[in-house]
Amino acid sequence: xxxxxxxxxxxxxxxxxxxxxxxxxxxxTIRQMRNIGVDSLPLAAIVAAFIGAVTAFQxxxxxxxxxxxxxxxxxxxxxxxxxxxxLLTGLVLTGRVGAxxxxxxxxxxxxxxxxALETLAYDPIAYLVVPRLLAALIMVPMLTIMANAIGVGxxxxxxxxxxDVTSAAFSEGLRLAFAPFQIVYSIIKATLFGGAIxxxxxYEGYQTTAGAEGVGRSTAQAVVITSVAILxxxxxxxxxxxxxxxx
Amino acid sequence: xxxRDDVLVGVVxxxxxxxxxxxxxxxxxxxxxxxxxxYAKFPxxxxxxxxxxxLLAGVNVGYVDEVDLRPDGTVLTTxxxxxxxxxxxxxxxxxxxxxxxxxxxxxxxxxxxxNPVSIPPEDTVPVGPSAPGIAQITSKADSIATxxxxxxxxxxxxxxxxxxxxxxxxxxxSSNALxxxxxxxxxxxxxxxxxxxxxxxxxxxxxxxxxSGIDSAKIDSTLSGIRATSANMAQLSADFRLTAMKLDSVVxxxxxxxxSVGLMLNDPGAYxxxxxxxxxxxSLMADVKKNPRKxxxxxxx
Numbered sequence: 294x295x296x297x298x299x300x301x302x303x304x305x306x307x308x309x310x311x312x313x314x315x316x317x318x319x320x321x322t323i324r325q326m327r328n329i330g331v332d333s334l335p336l337a338a339i340v341a342a343f344i345g346a347v348t349a350f351q352x353x354x355x356x357x358x359x360x361x362x363x364x365x366x367x368x369x370x371x372x373x374x375x376x377x378x379x380l381l382t383g384l385v386l387t388g389r390v391g392a393x394x395x396x397x398x399x400x401x402x403x404x405x406x407x408x409a410l411e412t413l414a415y416d417p418i419a420y421l422v423v424p425r426l427l428a429a430l431i432m433v434p435m436l437t438i439m440a441n442a443i444g445v446g447x448x449x450x451x452x453x454x455x456x457d458v459t460s461a462a463f464s465e466g467l468r469l470a471f472a473p474f475q476i477v478y479s480i481i482k483a484t485l486f487g488g489a490i491x492x493x494x495x496y497e498g499y500q501t502t503a504g505a506e507g508v509g510r511s512t513a514q515a516v517v518i519t520s521v522a523i524l525x526x527x528x529x530x531x532x533x534x535x536x537x538x539x540x
Numbered sequence: 541x542x543x544r545d546d547v548l549v550g551v552v553x554x555x556x557x558x559x560x561x562x563x564x565x566x567x568x569x570x571x572x573x574x575x576x577x578x579y580a581k582f583p584x585x586x587x588x589x590x591x592x593x594x595l596l597a598g599v600n601v602g603y604v605d606e607v608d609l610r611p612d613g614t615v616l617t618t619x620x621x622x623x624x625x626x627x628x629x630x631x632x633x634x635x636x637x638x639x640x641x642x643x644x645x646x647x648x649x650x651x652x653x654x655n656p657v658s659i660p661p662e663d664t665v666p667v668g669p670s671a672p673g674i675a676q677i678t679s680k681a682d683s684i685a686t687x688x689x690x691x692x693x694x695x696x697x698x699x700x701x702x703x704x705x706x707x708x709x710x711x712x713x714s715s716n717a718l719x720x721x722x723x724x725x726x727x728x729x730x731x732x733x734x735x736x737x738x739x740x741x742x743x744x745x746x747x748x749x750x751x752s753g754i755d756s757a758k759i760d761s762t763l764s765g766i767r768a769t770s771a772n773m774a775q776l777s778a779d780f781r782l783t784a785m786k787l788d789s790v791v792x793x794x795x796x797x798x799x800s801v802g803l804m805l806n807d808p809g810a811y812x813x814x815x816x817x818x819x820x821x822x823s824l825m826a827d828v829k830k831n832p833r834k835x836x837x838x839x840x841x
Contacts, residue, residue, distance in 0.1 A: 323545050323546055323549055324545055326545070326549040327545040327548055327549055330549060330552055330553075331545075331548045331549060331552050334552060361638075370567070431553070432549075432552075432553075434556075435552055435553050435556035435557075436556070438556040438557075438559055438560045439552075439555070439556050439559060441563075442559045442563055445563075461600075465593065465600060467567065468566075468567050468568075468591065468593070468603070469591065469592070469593070469638075469643065470589060470591050470592065470643065471567040471568055471591045472568075472590065472591065473564050473568055476560055476563070476564050480560070
């Protein structure tokens with residue numbers, strides 16, 4: 294247990310060393326930002342759209358009589374921006390991006406391409422892991438912002454078109470007790486999730502052994518570990534930062 | 541390819557940042573424009589927070605921008621009103637409950653109605669009496685609940701402990717018996733009504749038959765005869781009336797003693813003469829009967 298934590302600690306140290314070599318990871322980072330961010334945008338958008346619609350719909354029909362309908366806007370905003378937007382984007386990217394990172398690096402490991410890089414005096418972590426980590430740290434928050442906007446937008450459309458909530462009532466609830474820190478909180482979460490995806494998935498890929506079977510096992514393990522890590526980070530973030538969220 | 545990646549990544553990042561900034565501004569202020577500031581001083585426990593709505597005559601026109609706690613027991617509240625809205629002079633600001641979850645809003649109420657003169661930006665709006673907060677409402681609800689509890693206890697004592705429920709059950713049982721009797725009575729009435737209805741139907745049928753048997757021509761001629769008889773009777777009555785009048789005048793004359801009859805009826809001398817005459821006639825007749833040859837002397841040859 295502690296040995297595993299220690300191994301990951303060493304891996305983190307190596308990443309820190311790799312960050313000192315921008316010439317190696319600079320150009321690769323943009324490509325990874327494209328892979329992680331731009332190519333994941335449709336998937337994140339679809340997930341956010343459905344989550345926003347379902348949140349608004351469910352919220353409306355959970356309200357008992359006498360509650361003003363602007364509450365639908367308030368609960369939709371808080372649910373999407375504070376929780377569902379970053380969390381579901383993180384989990385979806387774990388499947389799409391994290392698995393890919395582990396498979397890519399793991400395949401390179403089992404085919405000894407990483408050994409070849411070392412032979413060529415390349416720092417494999419600076420070349421393979423740091424660009425992915427930086428790309429995830431930057432692009433997952435961007436995707437989360439887009440997902441939040443799309444989720445709130447579809448929540449608005451669903452509430453106005455499919456329920457008896459008026460656009461004025463939804464907008465009033467949407468703006469009720471809003472604090473800009475709520476957006477920052479969402480971005481902080483997304484950044485942590487992005488870091489977790491890149492870190493754990495890269496590590497599992499980097500430690501892959503035993504050929505193609507090992508790649509598959511590492512990929513599955515990476516997805517599970519990263520998903521659990523995201524949920525733990527989500528809980529920790531809420532525990533530490535929720536008191537500052539009140540508008 | 542690398543150039544394309546750069547552009548795509550740049551576009552996504554730029555869009556995400558713009559969405560985050562514009563979205564935050566819209567959520568916090570209701571738009572990119574901040575509006576103009578106004579101030580109001582509310583008591584400490586007013587429950588105001590940044591971002592809560594500002595309502596002018598019920599319409600959302602702005603938001604609470606800043607809440608500053610003052611040591612003198614007041615909260616200096618800065619709120620911003622959209623540039624399209626003017627707050628008429630004479631308006632008072634109150635803190636009102638916004639929904640049932642304890643959320644608050646600033647309500648601007650123009651006491652004097654529409655006024656072309658508006659409160660200028662950065663001015664302080666006078667504060668009116670605040671609406672009761674959730675704590676006050678809860679306290680009132682508590683007192684109501686206490687009263688309801690006392691009533692429930694009293695009802696429990698009266699209805700359960702003092703046997704009120706038992707009495708009620710008995711009354712209900714009696715009512716049930718009464719209802720049964722009423723039902724029986726109603727059914728009897730129904731039978732009678734049915735019989736009456738049958739009799740009435742029969743009577744109607746008989747009447748219909750009798751009516752159909754009447755000859756309308758005969759009725760007409762009978763009615764004409766009755767009408768003629770009635771006219772004759774009227775004439776006869778008129779004749780009788782005339783005769784009675786004449787007779788009356790004769791009697792009147794006789795009574796008044798005028799005329800021969802009157803004199804005869806009213807003169808005692810004449811009466812006496814007549815009596816004496818009658819007596820003479822009686823004695824004459826007696827003498828005639830007694831000695832007829834004295835008066836009648838018949839000789840044929």
